[in-house]
Amino acid sequence: MSDISSRNIHQHLLDVLTAEQARFRVMEHEAIGKCEAVSEIRGTAPGQGAKALVCKVKGNGVKQHVLAILAADQQADLSRLASHLGGLKASLASPAEVDSLTACVFGAIPPFSFHPSLKLVADPLLFERFDEIAFNAGLLEKSIVMDTQDYLRIAQPELVTFRREND
DSSP states (O other): OTTSOHHHHHHHHHHHHHHTTOOEEEEEOOOOOOHHHHHHHHTOOGGGBEEEEEEEEEETTEEEEEEEEEETTSOBOHHHHHHHTTOSEEEEOOHHHHHHHHSSOTTOOOSOOOSTTEEEEEOTHHHHSOSEEEEEOSSTTEEEEEEHHHHHHHHOOEEOOOBOOOO
């Protein structure tokens, strides 16, 4: 996988979405890795942004890399994620692991797993509030805004509630 560059991930993603007849549009913008700033440029709500976290879940005999997708206006509760997957703790993966599992720089990771060792999970809140989700498409300067139902149909993430509950 490490021979695939982020540019190829972007093209692969476009090929998959086109083949699956997804309703989506590509937007070009400045390379900003911050969700809030990008959502402003895209003209989308922060809650439509799909934030992608590459995590490691360990313990109880579990050793799993996870691509955890969350609405950009939410915070992840990694202990909830770990317990759902049967592990004891979850942490963010190192930049080297992120690179080898996604071929993307941090901030450009799309909410799709193209690596067999990277399990895709998503917090359901992302899909409950908006008809479209937005995300960086493998490159910091390219975003995709796509139909929420098309995303769920094509990516087929395991839906796991792992956002931090606001008390």
